[in-house]
Structure formats: structure tokens, C-alpha cells
Amino acid sequence: MANSKHAHLRYNILDNCFRKRTYNFEQLLNVLNSQIELHYPNESISTRTLREDLKVFRDKKNGFGAPLPDKARVLKYSDSNFSIAQRPLLEYEQYLIDAGRQLLERFENHPKYEKLAEALIKFQDEEDQQENDAIQILYYDHNEEYKGIRFLKPLYLAIKKKQVLQVTFQGFNDTISNTFEFHPHILKQYNRRWFVYGFNKTKGIKEWSVPLDDRLIDFKVKEKHDYVTSNTSWEAFFRTMVGVVRVKGALVEKVVLRFHNGRESYFKTKPFQPDYEEFFEEEKQNQVWFETIINKELVQQILSYGRDVEVLEPENLKVQLTEHSNVMQHYYNK
Structure with a gap:
């Protein structure tokens, strides 16, 4: 068994190395120790420990069974799709x-x-x-097509380390990608997707959001750049909106909803705006109100209730829902 001290960290570093490029033994030892130094200053491993780790990677019975050619002068997976994350847990x-x-x-x-x-x-x-081969017990809401989760940890670490990033991004309707300087501040999950918010220095926008999905092509750390910290109250920022899109200059408005067929009870168990208020009047027990900006995510959440909800205020939101209703009616009346 390999030296268990920080073994999980070593295995993750090695797995990442073997998937990306080839190394000889000495190069691999240097990379491994430099990475360990970042997490545990003044610590390193010996040549013997690395040799034991390689045995664990190759071991098909008690290790990872990695496609790592034996007695090869260079070290790299022969199958670029392999990762130890696909393998069952080791005993330790x-x-x-x-x-x-x-x-x-x-x-x-x-x-x-x-x-x-x-x-x-x-x-x-x-x-x-x-x-x-046990029977599955848990069936939970999971987006199997979502690949953006791979960006989550690197961005989390970039925020903790206060690193400036160069982000390459291409929207779904863009013909070419664009690159900008980005100072990441917080991560937010919405609708089973992650978003990173921060300062887009290139555009001069302090509360810029980047979705962690196929539109995020790549990002890399820009060394020797001063990190700009955020003075935004993110708690207040998100409490006055539904979702993740906040158009610059958007105003907070009072929204009043009336529910039908008893659906107000469902809303109260899972409100899409947590700071909602109820009315005291007896005739308004099926109504709620809250203050928020008007954006696409709010409209989508209201539409999810179909015919069981009615917008009473504000007028501009009523107009938007009316337009949606008319378009949908056109779809089914052809």
C-alpha cells in the first residue's frame, strides 16, 4: 500500500497529469511536489512514494487499473478518456x-x-x-447533459486565491468567441446550472455573470494582475431577483400574483421568491406579493403555473404574460 499521507491529493494530481500530457518520472515527481507544496508548505514525497503510487494506479485488483503502460519511458494514459473518478473507491x-x-x-x-x-x-x-448491483433507492433531479461542473472547483479555487482570469466565451448565437479580463467573486447555482459572478474589467461591469456550460470555452490565470475585490452585497443582489439575469439599470417592482385551484399552497411550500408576503384580507388569501426586478426567469417561473396563476401587478408584467399567452394560443389554433 502506498504512503497514505495526502494520498487522495496525490492521486488526483497524477490523474490530471496522465490525462493531459506525457511526463518522464523526474518531471512527474517535480510537478507532484510543486502541487503538494501549494496545499502543504514545506512538504514533499520521495521517489519511493511515487513508485508506490504508480503501482496503485496500475493494479487491476486493489488499485485503479489505469491504462498506464508498464516499463514505459514516458507516463501517460493510453486511453485519454480514462479517469480514476470512474473507478470504485479504494479500501482506504x-x-x-x-x-x-x-x-x-x-x-x-x-x-x-x-x-x-x-x-x-x-x-x-x-x-x-x-x-x-443493489437496487437504486434514490432518484433525484440531475442534469445528465450538464458538463459545466468541471469548471466549478477551478473557479472556486480562483475566487479563494483572488486570481484574475482571462476568460474565453462564445454565446449560442455568436459566430466567434470573445476574450475578456474577469475577476471572479461568487458562484451561484440556479436551475441545476452554475454561474460565476464577478468584475468584467474589459467591459467595466462589476456584476457580470458567466454560465458554466458549453459557452465557457476556457479560462486561464493572468499572473501579476491586481485582483479587484467586490463591494457588492450579493445577498441583497439576489434577494431582489429570480434566477441569474439582471439587466443593467433594472428597477425593483412590486409583483402581485393571484393563484387559482388552490395552487397558492404549492407556491408557499416552494416559492421562487423567498421574500414573499401574504395578504391579511380574507378575500386575498389566494394572493401573494413580493418585490423583484422583472426578468425572463421570473416570467418563466410564473408560466410554469399555467392557468393556475394570474398577474395582478405590475402592468408591464401583465403585458408580457398576455403576449406569451397570445403566442401560445396562436400555436394551438392553427
Whole structure:
């Protein structure tokens, strides 16, 4: 068994190296130690530890069974699509997961444990199916076509390290890509997709959003550039909008909705605007109101209720819903 100290970190670094380019043994050792130094200053591994790690990668029974040619002078996966993320957990990794779950049980009644508990249950369910052909128990909302998740960790680390990025982006309707200087500040998830917000220095816009999907072609760190921190109150920024699109200069307006067929109860269990208010009047018990900007995501959420919701205020939002209704009516009256 390889040296277990920081083994999970070493394996991830090696996996990334083997997928991207070829290395000889000395180059690989240097890259590995430089990466370990970033996370654990003044620490490194020996030649012997790296040799043991390579055995773990090649071992088909107790390791990853990686397509790493034996006795080759250069080290790189022969199958570029392979990743250790596709392989079951090693014994020591399963031990760490189990120990972590037992530790987190101490926080079982604390709100901060809730999402961790959900993530661990999902993880365990998938591992049981993979290893034991167990019956699937959890069926959760998952976007299988979403590939933007690969950007999440690098952007998270860029924000923590206050790094300036050069982003290459191409919209769905763009014929060519464009590049801009970007100072990332926060990450937000909406509708099973992630978005990064920050300062687009090229355009001079402080609250610029970039979706983490196929439109984000690439990004790289711009060294020796001063990072501009954000003075935006992101909590307030998002509480006055539905979704992720905020047109520059958009005004916050009061929206009043009337629900039909008892659908107000459903809205109250899962409101798309958390700061909604109810009316005290008896005849308005099927109505709610909230303050927000008017954007496409708000319209989409209202439309999701179909004929069971009616916009009472403001007038410009009523006009938008009327236009949507007329177009849809045209579709079905041809």
C-alpha cells in the first residue's frame, strides 16, 4: 500500500497529469511536489512514494487499473478518456468516507449538516449500486447533459486565491468567441446550472455573470494582475431577483400574483421568491406579493403555473404574460 499521507491529493494530481500530457518520472515527481507544496508548505514525497503510487494506479485488483503502460519511458494514459473518478473507491478511501460520515453525525441536528447528509446519502447509494448491483433507492433531479461542473472547483479555487482570469466565451448565437479580463467573486447555482459572478474589467461591469456550460470555452490565470475585490452585497443582489439575469439599470417592482385551484399552497411550500408576503384580507388569501426586478426567469417561473396563476401587478408584467399567452394560443389554433 502506498504512503497514505495526502494520498487522495496525490492521486488526483497524477490523474490530471496522465490525462493531459506525457511526463518522464523526474518531471512527474517535480510537478507532484510543486502541487503538494501549494496545499502543504514545506512538504514533499520521495521517489519511493511515487513508485508506490504508480503501482496503485496500475493494479487491476486493489488499485485503479489505469491504462498506464508498464516499463514505459514516458507516463501517460493510453486511453485519454480514462479517469480514476470512474473507478470504485479504494479500501482506504472508503474508510475515509465512512469515518467522515460518522464524524458528521455529531452535527445531525444542526442545519449545516443537512446538505452534507444529502450528499453523502447520494454518494453511498451510487457506490452500493456500482459495487453490489443493489437496487437504486434514490432518484433525484440531475442534469445528465450538464458538463459545466468541471469548471466549478477551478473557479472556486480562483475566487479563494483572488486570481484574475482571462476568460474565453462564445454565446449560442455568436459566430466567434470573445476574450475578456474577469475577476471572479461568487458562484451561484440556479436551475441545476452554475454561474460565476464577478468584475468584467474589459467591459467595466462589476456584476457580470458567466454560465458554466458549453459557452465557457476556457479560462486561464493572468499572473501579476491586481485582483479587484467586490463591494457588492450579493445577498441583497439576489434577494431582489429570480434566477441569474439582471439587466443593467433594472428597477425593483412590486409583483402581485393571484393563484387559482388552490395552487397558492404549492407556491408557499416552494416559492421562487423567498421574500414573499401574504395578504391579511380574507378575500386575498389566494394572493401573494413580493418585490423583484422583472426578468425572463421570473416570467418563466410564473408560466410554469399555467392557468393556475394570474398577474395582478405590475402592468408591464401583465403585458408580457398576455403576449406569451397570445403566442401560445396562436400555436394551438392553427
